[in-house]
Structure formats: C-alpha cells, structure tokens
Amino acid sequence: MEKARRKELAYDYAHSHRPMGVYRIVNTKNDKSFVGSSLNLEGVWNKHKFMLDINSHDNKSLMADWVEYGEEAFRFEILEQIKPEEDFVASVSELAKYRKQLPELESKWMDQLSPYGDRGYHKPKQK
Template identity: 35%
Template sequence: MDRARRKALIQAYKLAFPPMGIYAIRNLRSGRVLIEQSANTTGALNRQRTQLRLGLHRIRDLQRDWRELGEDAFAFEVLQAQEPRAEPTFDYTAEREALLQSWRERIPPGSKDSYL
C-alpha cells in the first residue's frame, strides 16, 4: 500500500464515529447476562473477553461460569448502538446512561438473570 493511501485510511479511521452503545455478555446455557455501556463497544467487549480468558474479571460469578462452561457458552453482543448526531454539543454519555438504565429495567441488577 502506498503512503498516500495509508495516510488517507488512517485519517478516515480517526474521523470515524466510534462504536458507542450498550453491550452484553450472555451466558447461552443459563441465560444470565451482564449489561454494560461504553464509548467504544468494540474495545470494551475485547477487554471483557481478555479479562475472562486471563481469569481476572471483576464479577466472580461470571468468571466462575466462564471457567466451568468455557468460552463457547458465552455470546458477546452489542444490544444498542448509538447513532451520530448533527448537533456538535450532543451529550452521548447522558444518552448512554439513559439507554443503560432502560436495558437494566428489563433485566434488573440483583435478579437471577443478571450478573450484577
């Protein structure tokens, strides 16, 4: 790849809207789920997967299930992606918090279906 093409691709990447939104880690056997939000869902899901593989995840029940059932028993998914807005001052963080609250109302923390 020539330098000009590489430079153009890097610039386009830097200007692209990041994949923000609500994501989940779902236990396919039990149905339990961890629902979180991130300004970079791709990076967050990769971080969560890495922590589970290394045995370092902060949620003990999730880590235990991962160890017992294996990676194939879990799905990593984006539940709701945020869309870019035309307003330059739009508060994406506040919107993500509201979306997270809405998703957690469906599966409340502390319930048998939640890892929180």
C-alpha cells in the first residue's frame, strides 16, 4: 500500500466515530453482570479480556469467575449507545461532551439491572 493511502486511512480512523455508551459483561453460567460505560465500546471489551486473561482485573469477583468458568462463559452486550451529532469530529472537546453523558446513562442501567450481590459483580450501593 502506498504511503499516501496509509496516511489517509490513518487520518480517517483517528477522526472517525467509535461506538460509545453503556455495556455489560454477562456470565452465562450464573447470570451475574458487570456494567460499565466507555467512549470506545469496541476497545473496552478487549481491555477487560486482556486484564482478565493476565489475572489482573480490578474486580476480584469477576476475575474469580473468569478463572473458574473461562472466557466462553461470558458475553459482551451493548446496552445503550450515545448517538454522535452529525458533524462529529473525534476531538478532545467533542469527546468531553459525550464523556459527561456516560455517568448518567450508566447509573440508569445500574438502577435498572441492579448488578449487585448475587446478581452482579458490583458492591451494593451505600445508603
């Protein structure tokens, strides 16, 4: 591939929209869930799998089940995506705008799914 074409493809990738929003990792053996949010839904699953594969995930309960059941017992689901505006440009200021929406969306899904205790990998909310 010629250098100019590679440069064009790299530019297009760097300035393209990546799916962003709320996701969950579901253990299909016990139905427990881990809910999170990301500006890069495609990349966050790879990050989790990498950390789990090297036995270094922050969530010890999820880590223990990964070791016990193996990767094939888990699936990744996108719960809700943020739709970018039509003139989306992957700039720091543009991403900051979407980053502010993520905690609210994640909280909505945490309330709806209650992935705590026997239902999930999160610690129960403090009252």
